[in-house]
Amino acid sequence: MSTQPDLLYSEEEEALRAAVRDLLTDHCDPAGVIARIESDAPHDLALWKSLADGMGLAGLLVPEAQGGQGATHREVAVVLEELGRAVAPVPYLTSAVVATEALLACAGDEAAELLARLASGRTIGALAVGLHTASNAGFPAVRLEDGALHGELTGIADAAVADVLLVPAEDGGLYAVDADAVIITPQVSLDLTRPVAKVVFEGAPGRRLGAAEPAVRRALRAGAGLLASEQLGVGDWALTETVRYLKERKQFNRPVGGFQALKHRLAQLWLEVVNLRAAARNAADALATGADVDVAVAVAQAYAAPVAVHAAEEALQLHGGIGMTWEHPVHLYLKRAKADSIAYGTAGAHREALAELVDLQAP
Incomplete structure (x- = not known):
């Protein structure tokens, strides 16, 4: 049997993606997110209830015997891609991944009872x-x-x-x-x-x-590995929206996207996002199977942060004046990409960890 990771999405994962994207399209539009962050309650708890309770996504990592869905990190990665693509203000990564993984490392009735509550989505953990x-x-x-x-x-x-x-x-x-x-x-x-x-x-x-030690380590490792999928969602949105805008925007009576210099920049960005997809999928698959997890997570995080930030910066610049306005959502993506670039360790910290894991210390 091959031990090669399967980086492609299964039919079930694609169906899950479609369901999550439909929900976010209906309930998490950019104008709504911008209005929410201007209020004193940025979190969208109605959306969280639909995702966690309605669709059962809060319990994906929790075994069925403990009240969850008994899925794997691969399915969670698909959900996080879509949440990143919508910069959805929900505590999914923090509660359904990080807090849940910490509880999965603990034995005893107290942890089991709390895990079931988190899996139901009715309790939010941090x-x-x-x-x-x-x-x-x-x-x-x-x-x-x-x-x-x-x-x-x-x-x-x-x-x-x-x-x-x-x-x-x-x-x-x-x-x-x-x-x-x-x-x-x-x-x-x-x-x-x-x-x-x-x-x-x-x-x-x-x-x-x-x-605390094993629980926190396990939780932060899963958080870092799956954060790459959120960063992929951010980068993918930035690329897709920029291509769409440059096809519509005209200058000198022709679409801006037809100019050679911009085509080169978009082609470069496309390559970066495709490579990020491979790294993020590999990290999710490693977390799901337990094979070479530390290396896969370090590789994904060393690569993900610069790509997500670059994609959002290019989106901001290539949208021209409109991208500089508060009403256009691109600033949400740049801020999420920047904040994610230091979440669960910087790219530099992950490169150092990777060097140690593969015995390539600096001179």
Whole structure:
């Protein structure tokens, strides 16, 4: 039997893509996203309910015996591609992937019960580790005194809509803390569609779920590997929309897209996005099968960030004056690409990790 990863999409994955894209087309238009980020409630909880509860997508990574769908990271990657293409302001990556993976690493009734709640989509979870943290880096923990947690953590993505936080403590444990037991303060974030917050613990009660180290490592690794699919969605949108615009836009009475210099730039971008698709699919497949996961994730993240940012920058520039306006959604994609480029470790951090994994240390 071949051990080569299958990077093509299966019929089931394409059907899932079509269903998610239809939902987002109807309920997540760019004007709506822009209006939402201008309000004090950027998250679209009605859309989250449709995705998580209506379509059952919050439980894709959770085995059926534990209340989930029993699917794999490949299906999750398809969902994230579409969410990236729509810059959907929903806590899918943070709750259905990162928090869920952390719980899957914990044994015991407390973790199992919480996992089932996250899988149903009715409870939103957030891992209380800064969004910028790479899976092989250290992470801050809070103090545990007399069974209560004290301290503060910053850069926690989607904390504002979380019902429960998964919190590493200095005793080495991972604790479940109800969001209403802590103080959550929004922090300024470039990407307004995935807000981050500071979380302060002043004697918050926590329920121990298991060991923090393996749970956080597993969660951040899956987050990094699947983030590449979101970045692919961002890059693919930027390329598609730019090609469409340049076919319509006329200068000197001919379509701008006909000019040789722009054709070259678009061809280069197309190659980058195609290569990103291969890297993102490979990471999703590796997470699903457990083969060479660390290498696949590091390769995907080393490549994904620069491509997504370049695609969004080209989209902004090639849309000309219209791209510089607030009403056009391209700024949402550039901000998401920029924020994603430091999420779960920078491209440089992943290149360093990759060098170590394949024994290619710098001189």
